[in-house]
Amino acid sequence: MSIALEHVNYVYSPGTAYEKHALKDVSLEIAQGQFVGIIGHTGSGKSTLIQHLNGLMKATSGKVLYDGQNIYDEGYDMKRLRSQVGLVFQYPEYQLFEEDVLRDVCFGPKNQGLSAEECEKCAREALDLVGFPEKYYRQSPFELSGGQKRRVAIAGILAMHPKVLVLDEPTAGLDPKGRDEILDQIEHLHRETGMTVILVSHSMEDIANYVERIIVMNRGEKMLDGVPKEVFSHYKELEKVGLAAPQVTYVMHDLKERGFQVSTDATTIGEAADEIMRSFHD
Amino acid sequence: MKMIHAEKLVYEYDKRDEEGNVIGTNRAIDGVDIDVPQGSFVAVLGHNGSGKSTLAKHMNAILVPTGGTMWVDGRDTRDPAELWNVRQTAGMVFQNPDNQIIGTVVEEDVGFGPENLGVPTDEIWKRVEDSLRSVGMLEYRKSSPNKLSGGQKQRVAIAGVIAMEPKCIVLDEPTAMLDPNGRREVIRAVEKLRKEKNVTVILITHYMEEVIDADQVFVMDDGHIVMHGTPREIFSRVDELKSYRMDVPQVTMLAEELRKRGLDLPRGILRREELVEALCRLR
Amino acid sequence: MIRDITIGQYYPAESPIHRLDPRVKIVCTLLFLVSLFIQNSLPGYVIATIFLGCVISMSRVPVKYIVKGLKPIVILLMFTVVMNLFLTRGGDTLVHFWIFTITEEGLRTSVFMAVRLIYLVMGSSIMTFTTSPNGLTDGLEKLLRPLNKINVPVHEVAMMMSIALRFIPILLEETDKIMKAQIARGADFESGNIIQRAKAMTPILVPLFVSAFRRANDLAMAMEARCYNGGEGRTKMKPLRYKAQDRWAYVITVIYMIVIFAVGRFVPFKLWIF
Numbered sequence: 020m021s022i023a024l025e026h027v028n029y030v031y032s033p034g035t036a037y038e039k040h041a042l043k044d045v046s047l048e049i050a051q052g053q054f055v056g057i058i059g060h061t062g063s064g065k066s067t068l069i070q071h072l073n074g075l076m077k078a079t080s081g082k083v084l085y086d087g088q089n090i091y092d093e094g095y096d097m098k099r100l101r102s103q104v105g106l107v108f109q110y111p112e113y114q115l116f117e118e119d120v121l122r123d124v125c126f127g128p129k130n131q132g133l134s135a136e137e138c139e140k141c142a143r144e145a146l147d148l149v150g151f152p153e154k155y156y157r158q159s160p161f162e163l164s165g166g167q168k169r170r171v172a173i174a175g176i177l178a179m180h181p182k183v184l185v186l187d188e189p190t191a192g193l194d195p196k197g198r199d200e201i202l203d204q205i206e207h208l209h210r211e212t213g214m215t216v217i218l219v220s221h222s223m224e225d226i227a228n229y230v231e232r233i234i235v236m237n238r239g240e241k242m243l244d245g246v247p248k249e250v251f252s253h254y255k256e257l258e259k260v261g262l263a264a265p266q267v268t269y270v271m272h273d274l275k276e277r278g279f280q281v282s283t284d285a286t287t288i289g290e291a292a293d294e295i296m297r298s299f300h301d
Numbered sequence: 302m303k304m305i306h307a308e309k310l311v312y313e314y315d316k317r318d319e320e321g322n323v324i325g326t327n328r329a330i331d332g333v334d335i336d337v338p339q340g341s342f343v344a345v346l347g348h349n350g351s352g353k354s355t356l357a358k359h360m361n362a363i364l365v366p367t368g369g370t371m372w373v374d375g376r377d378t379r380d381p382a383e384l385w386n387v388r389q390t391a392g393m394v395f396q397n398p399d400n401q402i403i404g405t406v407v408e409e410d411v412g413f414g415p416e417n418l419g420v421p422t423d424e425i426w427k428r429v430e431d432s433l434r435s436v437g438m439l440e441y442r443k444s445s446p447n448k449l450s451g452g453q454k455q456r457v458a459i460a461g462v463i464a465m466e467p468k469c470i471v472l473d474e475p476t477a478m479l480d481p482n483g484r485r486e487v488i489r490a491v492e493k494l495r496k497e498k499n500v501t502v503i504l505i506t507h508y509m510e511e512v513i514d515a516d517q518v519f520v521m522d523d524g525h526i527v528m529h530g531t532p533r534e535i536f537s538r539v540d541e542l543k544s545y546r547m548d549v550p551q552v553t554m555l556a557e558e559l560r561k562r563g564l565d566l567p568r569g570i571l572r573r574e575e576l577v578e579a580l581c582r583l584r
Numbered sequence: 585m586i587r588d589i590t591i592g593q594y595y596p597a598e599s600p601i602h603r604l605d606p607r608v609k610i611v612c613t614l615l616f617l618v619s620l621f622i623q624n625s626l627p628g629y630v631i632a633t634i635f636l637g638c639v640i641s642m643s644r645v646p647v648k649y650i651v652k653g654l655k656p657i658v659i660l661l662m663f664t665v666v667m668n669l670f671l672t673r674g675g676d677t678l679v680h681f682w683i684f685t686i687t688e689e690g691l692r693t694s695v696f697m698a699v700r701l702i703y704l705v706m707g708s709s710i711m712t713f714t715t716s717p718n719g720l721t722d723g724l725e726k727l728l729r730p731l732n733k734i735n736v737p738v739h740e741v742a743m744m745m746s747i748a749l750r751f752i753p754i755l756l757e758e759t760d761k762i763m764k765a766q767i768a769r770g771a772d773f774e775s776g777n778i779i780q781r782a783k784a785m786t787p788i789l790v791p792l793f794v795s796a797f798r799r800a801n802d803l804a805m806a807m808e809a810r811c812y813n814g815g816e817g818r819t820k821m822k823p824l825r826y827k828a829q830d831r832w833a834y835v836i837t838v839i840y841m842i843v844i845f846a847v848g849r850f851v852p853f854k855l856w857i858f
Contacts, residue, residue, distance in 0.1 A: 060481065060482050061450060061480045062450075073768060075764050101768055101770060102770055106765075111765065113765075114765040126787065130769060130771055130772065131770055161794065166349075176769065193349070194349045194507045194546055196548075197546070221480045261482050263481070266573060269573055270555060273577045288551065288558055289558075292559055296559070299583075361809055363808060385811055388811050393806075395805070397802055399754055400799045400802035401803065403746075403810075405594060405716055405746065406716050412821035413812070414810040416819055416820060416821055417811040417812050418811055419817045422821060426821065445594065446750075447753050447754065
């Protein structure tokens with residue numbers, strides 16, 4: 020179940036004063052089971068990019084292949100695609116609408132045409148997967164805390180049993196602990212289910228700890244694509260486009276300049292600490 | 302001279318059941334004492350729901366205490382006769398950039414506050430130009446706010462407050478909805494204001510990097526002030542901070558990790574240069 | 585899709601029309617709308633076209649924009665045209681098939697009605713394109729001020745309008761976002777009968793209302809924090825004062841009114857049935 024983009028271009032309001040080339044010749048492939056981070060700042064095209072993955076936006080030119088099949092082919096089952104590629108939007112709690120949590124999570128499965136019992140089963144599983152406590156199942160989603168609302172919204176997508184989970188800034192607006200909890204939950208989910216997870220963020224620090232691959236978007240183009248270490252080694256280029264490597268990467272570079280025998284590809288606190296301790300023991 | 306001064310501040314609100322009947326009271330703020338000298342930069346940290354926003358809203362009398370007293374520049378916020386003076390003294394910038402811009406053109410929005418204060422027309426124009434320039438948004442004066450980025454919108458909101466010539470600005474999570482670029486823009490604008498206009502700044506946030514330059518930091522949890530000190534003092538208590546759902550800057554965290562592994566580093570390292578220097582000295 | 589609605593949107597530019605006093609633009613737009621209804625002849629429409637054309641070209645608003653503003657009325661327009669085309673009877677029959685009859689009078693009325701409707705929207709959108717919503721409400725506030733004497737809260741109404749105008753685009757964008765989010769959850773807004781479709785709107789409307797109330801709450805707080813206390817004691821950043829150009833605009837519009845009225849009445853020029 021890989022997803023591939025081939026030479027995808029997307030132009031907003033073509034032919035008007037507001038014409039904007041939001042995606043420029045983007046090609047990439049994401050294999051089943053990968054945990055990928057997409058980084059870029061506002062306007063880099065990352066949100067546009069992910070809306071192509073489940074066909075919510077249609078490329079101006081180019082192909083989007085899901086499982087080897089072009090989703091723009093005539094008669095392609097878009098509804099099925101959308102349940103396979105689950106997309107969690109930014110601030111997803113703003114889409115909650117039902118009277119209680121459980122019913123809200125049932126909305127997706129219900130749209131898939133499942134029976135009431137099956138819907139509830141899916142919903143319970145999904146809520147369990149995001150670590151949402153059962154005692155709140157019958158509460159109104161509007162009365163929950165920000166972090167809990169977000170869990171419910173993510174469960175709303177998971178209940179549809181997607182093969183790919185795309186999350187747009189899942190930690191926006193949360194406090195540090197809330198942020199770590201959600202990210203840990205997502206990692207747990209990835210490990211448990213083996214589904215592909217695509218995490219969109221503008222925070223390098225957040226992403227470096229979790230993902231196995233980073234795609235950097237800039238001005239609608241794919242700028243970098245690789246494992247975190249490789250991407251962060253281009254920290255000077257990242258800086259030029261207003262992004263930055265995690266702070267520890269800078270520390271390692273500074274240390275190296277000052278004559279420390281350390282490798283500069285540490286991207287997490289743990290790795291950096293290991294390297295520094297090693298250099299002291301040598 | 303105290304700009305903001307609170308003594309045993311309490312704010313309670315009714316807890317209601319589904320039919321709207323009062324079933325008890327919640328204490329959002331519970332016995333807070335706070336002192337902000339004029340011209341200083343104070344940060345309030347706290348997780349979502351810790352009461353920090355409620356505290357901020359007391360500083361310009363959007364909310365008034367149900368117990369204790371809050372003085373703004375010596376004025377009791379509960380005194381109805383002082384209401385408008387308090388609000389003019391302590392300007393407020395909120396979290397959501399869209400929901401605080403009233404005007405449909407940037408300059409008209411900045412002029413909104415002075416208009417309310419009854420400032421003469423010529424003077425309004427001068428203030429608008431001045432405050433837009435000080436946040437670096439003068440070239441956008443004729444733009445529609447809808448066409449601006451989040452960081453730009455927040456700078457317009459700050460200009461709108463500056464145009465009222467307050468002695469103090471309270472920023473209630475101004476960067477929570479912004480991306481890193483936007484956050485940097487806003488923090489830089491606030492910094493510049495502090496230097497140029499010598500206003501007192503109270504920054505409510507949960508981004509640790511933004512409080513490094515503060516004169517003092519308060520940490521709130523469950524309606525109480527649980528920590529208070531300089532950023533260095535606060536950030537040297539990593540475990541305590543974490544227990545309040547907070548974080549420390551990554552560099553501080555790395556230093557702490559190295560200390561735990563036996564390196565003799567000082568506590569409360571905040572900047573990357575400090576860490577590098579300290580490590581060089583150890584070698 | 586939803587973002588394409590341009591009606592009621594300010595188009596910032598430097599033009600003589602932009603610089604006019606909003607009161608002038610409101611009054612003259614009203615007069616222009618009246619002018620479309622006091623005559624119904626080809627020469628009259630020619631003059632209205634020239635007048636509108638001049639104003640549009642002076643305003644420096646791209647014609648594309650103004651045409652885009654017509655999108656929301658396309659259905660209404662087609663409905664009017666079809667109704668008039670088939671239901672108005674008079675003059676010779678031009679076409680007749682099965683139960684449909686098109687007469688000369690029907691064709692004439694439907695073409696004129698279409699032009700009238702289009703000019704109506706174009707005329708008013710030129711006003712909204714060239715006047716900032718705040719200017720517009722300021723203008724209305726001042727024009728309607730006499731109503732204050734009979735206890736109509738003119739300032740409050742004007743303030744509400746200007747806030748509504750500011751939030752329309754934001755709420756439209758939000759609707760778009762919520763809609764997409766629900767589509768991603770498998771919602772279907774396109775199939776089914778009217779009742780099913782109306783029911784399918786719940787997942788959009790509930791979040792939209794929740795958000796609108798939250799925004800209203802935030803905004804009220806932000807306004808209070810900036811010392812808003814009703815219209816009393818407020819000064820104006822852009823007080824309205826008539827200048828020479830405004831007086832000229834009135835004069836020109838009045839001349840236009842007289843000409844179109846006279847020509848519409850007394851110039852019996854006809855081209856075929858029009």
